[in-house]
Amino acid sequence: MSTYTENIQQIAQRLLKECRVEMVIGFRKGSMPLMNEPCVITQPEAVNQLVWDSNCGINLTHYLTNRKEKIGIVAKGCDSRNIVTHITENKIQREQLVIIGVPCLGMIDRRKINAMVEGDIQSVSETDDAVTVATRNGEQTFAKMDVLQQNCAVCVHRNPVIHDEMVADPVPEQNGVDQYADVAAIEAMTPDARWRFFDELLAPCIRCYACRNACPLCYCPTCFVDESKPQWVGKSQDPMDVRTFHFLRAYHCAGRCTDCGACERACPVGINMRLLTKKLNKDCLDLYGWEAGLSPDARPALDVYKANDPEDFIK
Amino acid sequence: MKNLLEHMGIEPDRLHFSWISSAESTKFVSVVREITAKVKALGPNERFVKKEAKVA
Numbered sequence: 001m002s003t004y005t006e007n008i009q010q011i012a013q014r015l016l017k018e019c020r021v022e023m024v025i026g027f028r029k030g031s032m033p034l035m036n037e038p039c040v041i042t043q044p045e046a047v048n049q050l051v052w053d054s055n056c057g058i059n060l061t062h063y064l065t066n067r068k069e070k071i072g073i074v075a076k077g078c079d080s081r082n083i084v085t086h087i088t089e090n091k092i093q094r095e096q097l098v099i100i101g102v103p104c105l106g107m108i109d110r111r112k113i114n115a116m117v118e119g120d121i122q123s124v125s126e127t128d129d130a131v132t133v134a135t136r137n138g139e140q141t142f143a144k145m146d147v148l149q150q151n152c153a154v155c156v157h158r159n160p161v162i163h164d165e166m167v168a169d170p171v172p173e174q175n176g177v178d179q180y181a182d183v184a185a186i187e188a189m190t191p192d193a194r195w196r197f198f199d200e201l202l203a204p205c206i207r208c209y210a211c212r213n214a215c216p217l218c219y220c221p222t223c224f225v226d227e228s229k230p231q232w233v234g235k236s237q238d239p240m241d242v243r244t245f246h247f248l249r250a251y252h253c254a255g256r257c258t259d260c261g262a263c264e265r266a267c268p269v270g271i272n273m274r275l276l277t278k279k280l281n282k283d284c285l286d287l288y289g290w291e292a293g294l295s296p297d298a299r300p301a302l303d304v305y306k307a308n309d310p311e312d313f314i315k
Numbered sequence: 316m317k318n319l320l321e322h323m324g325i326e327p328d329r330l331h332f333s334w335i336s337s338a339e340s341t342k343f344v345s346v347v348r349e350i351t352a353k354v355k356a357l358g359p360n361e362r363f364v365k366k367e368a369k370v371a
Binding site (some may be wrong): 192194197198234238240241243247276280313314315 | 319362
């Protein structure tokens with residue numbers, strides 16, 4: 001992975017110099033360790049800002065919505081699937097894009113690391129399979145596998161599904177991982193237990209809408225939670241309002257979510273709202289054999305009709 | 316929708332879907348009977364109901 005940064009910079013510079021794109025969207029070092037930030041590069045001289053490591057979890061597709069320019073974009077597996085979804089939904093044209101594909105080995109969950117170290121993290125370095133963090137008290141090294149974001153640990157689409165350039169050879173996809181073990185565990189509970197489980201899961205929610213703002217699917221000009229005529233959902237922190245918000249938000253992502261983890265990553269109180277979106281992903285896969293964003297030519301599960309669509313729920 | 320509501324803990328017998336033509340009166344009656352029986356068995360709904368606003 002050490003050559004990724006260099007290759008991204010070279011490709012970005014070439015694209016900008018040849019005027020094939022007006023801007024390149026990528027990552028630069030964040031002001032805090034474990035948090036890289038998105039950046040837009042418009043000058044070939046500025047490409048040395050671009051970096052790549054295991055802290056590039058933000059989904060850059062978010063920045064493509066309704067753009068008119070020619071854009072180069074750095075995309076890992078999940079980002080590329082969201083780009084496909086954007087193309088399918090007419091939020092960007094394929095011809096506008098030069099996709100710089102990055103085979104991804106997973107992103108680090110900063111919360112896991114923060115929970116394991118004492119004191120503030122001052123710097124972070126990584127090799128292919130280990131992460132070393134330095135605090136005032138010294139250094140600690142973790143196996144990267146143990147500190148991956150949960151969605152990365154069970155990811156089966158690590159390589160970009162569409163790309164024009166690649167920064168490295170594709171990485172092997174993970175076989176035999178049980179993607180939906182966490183959802184299945186909830187399905188196995190009784191309705192009462194499930195109700196209590198989500199009560200506890202959503203209790204810390206402060207309705208900041210960071211999950212919505214980080215999500216590349218949430219591009220509506222006015223979100224249903226912000227509308228007041230009619231007001232679809234109460235704006236209070238009443239547990240039912242919180243639950244209604246999360247329920248509806250998940251539903252708006254049905255058949256579109258790629259489980260990129262941007263929502264959970266952005267949440268300031270660490271709620272795993274992916275347990276809702278993942279349930280819908282699982283249903284889409286089980287009922288319609290559909291996984292979002294794998295091909296720009298396929299129509300999404302929710303906008304095609306097949307004579308054999310399951311309809312057990314209708315009496 | 317039924318799947319996700321049930322995933323969140325709504326009882327499976329609480330929500331029902333049916334497709335009934337205006338000509339299918341007997342089907343309408345039997346579906347309504349079945350639904351009311353199932354919902355009555357569950358009792359009053361306690362979930363997704365907003366209680367009174369909390370006052371600090």
